[in-house]
Structures are given as structure tokens and as C-alpha cells.
Amino acid sequence: MVSRTMKAITTTGNGGYEKLVYTDVPVPEITQGEVLVKVLAAGVNNTEINTRLGWYSSSVNESTQEASHEKSGIQNADGGWNKKTPFPFIQGTDCCGEVVSAANDVDTSILGKRVLIRPCIREQGFDSLDNIWMGSDFDGAFAQYVKVRASEVFPISCNWTDAELGSIPCAYGTSENMLHRAQLKAGETVLVTGASGGVGSATVQLAKRRGARVIAISSVEKHEAIAKIGADQLISRSADLLKELGEQSVDVVVDNVAGRGFSAMLKVLKRGGRLVSSGAIAGPLVELDMRDMYLKDITLIGTTAWDKPVFPNIVRYIEQGEIQPVLAKTFPLSSIAEAQKEFLKKEHVGKFVLIPPAD
Structure with a gap:
């Protein structure tokens, strides 16, 4: 039986780690079309830190790491993922869990199943790019339980x-969505920036799975780990990219780093190349020479809303043994501040994951 209260991390506003409060809150009550999921594990992402900091505000120009030193606690009205952040609320975009109850209009065969939750919800259907995200626009998985629409819950057997x-x-959903939108094909060469992070390490694997040649950028001490998951060529984060690769050398760039190194990305793209992004951890403002874009017929692709095939693809890849997890470390849910501090050091490869307490 599910208790009436649960442990959760409540994010109370924009600011520092003091805004992350480990507390008791009511277990969410499900309504029509929803299921209640017992959280078994919840990943840590840049987006949770960015949302707490109000980094999505147009007033913020620095990287996530630089912004993390700001502890003013002043809420930015435009600092949320899609809209004003609904403080206080429970963050947590990643969830592996078990379905423990379902509304009376939901197929009960889902009960007791281990599941992954698709965090990107296309409220108006897949013909519209409008979207909301679990853990950014409504309560997420940094808790013992989370409620979500049954349509976003995917049983998994592995x-x-x-x-x-x-x-x-x-x-992996973000990465697959970028590669899907960029239409990466077998035989093409793809450059992946930030290849040691969660999205970067996923992209190395998923691009390799599509038959692409993968060039990965990361700090040198992480090269061995990234080579093991499929990178064909490794470049230091501090290297001169044009000197290493030369102009017009890659078909696709997957860049979630941005910042000062962005201008070189367009120069290494071939004529007709594609640059796809879903983030800017090194800073949102970049130098863009429009001549590099239009004279080479380059396509710039921004991605936030996930397309319909993306998450079912990820579940299928796991069940068929086509990808592997890159788990860096686990922390108790109560140690979220410690996890985020270590996360921002960027000394790890892969993902940090929080484990809620057992009932």
C-alpha cells in the first residue's frame, strides 16, 4: 500500500543549493488518464541545475558553471524551460520506476511493470511542437513517487x-531526437562536442549505431572511456579544431556546448552540412559568421520537442542490446546538492543518478 506522504526534493526558487529542500510532501493523487509510479532511480541533468539557476532567462549570458556561482535567489520571470517555473515544485526529468496504481480509465496490465517515463510531452499531439517537460513544467522524479500521463509510460524488459x-x-531521448532531426545516415561523419557528458556519450553510441563515423571532443583524460563506447577519433577540448580536422570535413555537428568554440563548428561542416543542438552549456551567446552558413548551404537545427518515434526507439535499442548505459555514480536522493556540485566539476563520464529511499 502506498503511504500518504513521501520524501522529495522541493526546489523552492531560483538560487543556490539552499533552494533544494529534502522534505516530506503528500504523495500525488492521480486523475483520469494518469498512473502513479514508484521512483526507483532518477538521473541528474543540466536542465535541473539551469532551471534552479534561472539560466534560461535572456538576461543570463554565461555558462551553467559560471551561473552556478550566483546565489541571489532572485526569480527570473523568463528563467524557466518553457515559461515561468512553478516554484516550489519537484524537479527530476529522468525516471526509472514501477507503476503502482492507475486511474480507472487506464489499462491495468501496466501495474507492477518496470517502466521508463518519456519526460517530453507533446500536449497538442505530434503535429504541434508545443511541449511540456516533467521536472521542469510540473512535478518530476526527485521523489519517492511521481504521477504522469499513462501515454508517457513505457514498460521495459532488460x-x-x-x-x-x-x-x-x-x-538518450535528446540525443536520438537530434540525430533523427538531422537525418544522420550510415557512412556520414559526425562531430560530437561534450562527448563525455550524458547527452554526448549517448550521441557517440547512437551515431555509431546508425553507421556513422564518430569524432568526439572531450578532455584527454576521458578519451579512453569514450573510445570504448564507439568513438572513431578523439580530439582534445583545447585543440585547434580547424587544424585537427580541416575545413569541410564533417557532415553533421552535434553541439550542446556552444560558447566560444561555436564558430569553428560551421567551418568544419561540409557544404550542405547540418548542425543540430539542444543546449549551450558553455554559454548561450556565440559568434556566427553568416557567410559560413549561407554560402555553404548549412542547415541549423534546434531541438527541444521530441518526435514521436524517438522514445520508442530508445526502449527498443535497450531491449535489443544495441546500446549500453554509461553510469558514472549514484547518490542517495537526499545528497542531491553533493551530486550537482560534483556534476558541475565535469570530471565524470556519463550520468549521475539519484536513488530515493525505500518505503
Whole structure:
């Protein structure tokens, strides 16, 4: 039986780690079309830190790491993922869990199943790009239980641990969506920036799975780990990209880093190349020479809303053994501040995952 209260991390506003409060809150009550999921593992992402900091505000120009030193606690009205953040609320975009109850209009065969939750919800259907995100626009998985629409819950059958599955939804869904939109094909060359992070390490694997040649950028000490998951060529984060690769050398760039190195990305793209992005951890403002874009017929692709095939693809890849988890470390849910501090050091490869306490 599910108790009436649960442990959760409540994010109380924009600011520092003091805004992350480990507390008792009511277990969410499900309504029509919803299920209640017992959280078994919840991954840590840049987006939770960015939302707490109000980094999505147009007034913020620095990287996530630089912004993390700001502890003013002043709420930015435009600092949320899609709209004003609904403080206080429960963050947590990634969830591996078990369905423990379902509304009376939901198929009960889902009960007791281990599941992954698709965090990106296309409220108006897949013909509209409008979307909301679990853990950014409504309560998420940094708790013992989370409620969500039954349509966003995907049963999964594999021998992965809960923590390994908890590392998957946001990073792998985001990566698959970028590669899907960029239409990466077998035989093409793809350049992946930030290749040691959650999305980056997912992209190395998913691009390799599509038959692409993968060039990965990361700090040198992480090269061995990234080579093991499929990178064909490794470049240091501090290297001169044009000197290493030369102009017009890659078909697709997957760049979630942005910042000062962005201008070189367009120069290494071939004529007709594509640059796809879903983030800007090194800073949102970049130098763009429009001549590099239009004279080479380059396509710039922004991605936030996930397309319909993306998440079912990820579940299928896992069940068929086509990808592997890159789990860096687990933390108790109560140690979220410690996890985020270590996350921002960027010394790890893969994902950090939080484990809620047992009932």
C-alpha cells in the first residue's frame, strides 16, 4: 500500500543549493488518464541545475558553471524551460520506476511493470511542437513517487539495473531526437562536442549505431572511456579544431556546448552540412559568421520537442542490446546538492543518478 506522504526534493526558487529542500510532501493523487509510479532511480541533468539557476532567462549570458556561482535567489520571470517555473515544485526529468496504481480509465496490465517515463510531452499531439517537460513544467522524479500521463509510460524488459535505466530518458531521448532531426545516415561523419557528458556519450553510441563515423571532443583524460563506447577519433577540448580536422570535413555537428568554440563548428561542416543542438552549456551567446552558413548551404537545427518515434526507439535499442548505459555514480536522493556540485566539476563520464529511499 502506498503511504500518504513521501520524501522529495522541493526546489523552492531560483538560487543556490539552499533552494533544494529534502522534505516530506503528500504523495500525488492521480486523475483520469494518469498512473502513479514508484521512483526507483532518477538521473541528474543540466536542465535541473539551469532551471534552479534561472539560466534560461535572456538576461543570463554565461555558462551553467559560471551561473552556478550566483546565489541571489532572485526569480527570473523568463528563467524557466518553457515559461515561468512553478516554484516550489519537484524537479527530476529522468525516471526509472514501477507503476503502482492507475486511474480507472487506464489499462491495468501496466501495474507492477518496470517502466521508463518519456519526460517530453507533446500536449497538442505530434503535429504541434508545443511541449511540456516533467521536472521542469510540473512535478518530476526527485521523489519517492511521481504521477504522469499513462501515454508517457513505457514498460521495459532488460537486465539493466534500475540506476542504469535511470540514466537513460533525458540524455538518450535528446540525443536520438537530434540525430533523427538531422537525418544522420550510415557512412556520414559526425562531430560530437561534450562527448563525455550524458547527452554526448549517448550521441557517440547512437551515431555509431546508425553507421556513422564518430569524432568526439572531450578532455584527454576521458578519451579512453569514450573510445570504448564507439568513438572513431578523439580530439582534445583545447585543440585547434580547424587544424585537427580541416575545413569541410564533417557532415553533421552535434553541439550542446556552444560558447566560444561555436564558430569553428560551421567551418568544419561540409557544404550542405547540418548542425543540430539542444543546449549551450558553455554559454548561450556565440559568434556566427553568416557567410559560413549561407554560402555553404548549412542547415541549423534546434531541438527541444521530441518526435514521436524517438522514445520508442530508445526502449527498443535497450531491449535489443544495441546500446549500453554509461553510469558514472549514484547518490542517495537526499545528497542531491553533493551530486550537482560534483556534476558541475565535469570530471565524470556519463550520468549521475539519484536513488530515493525505500518505503
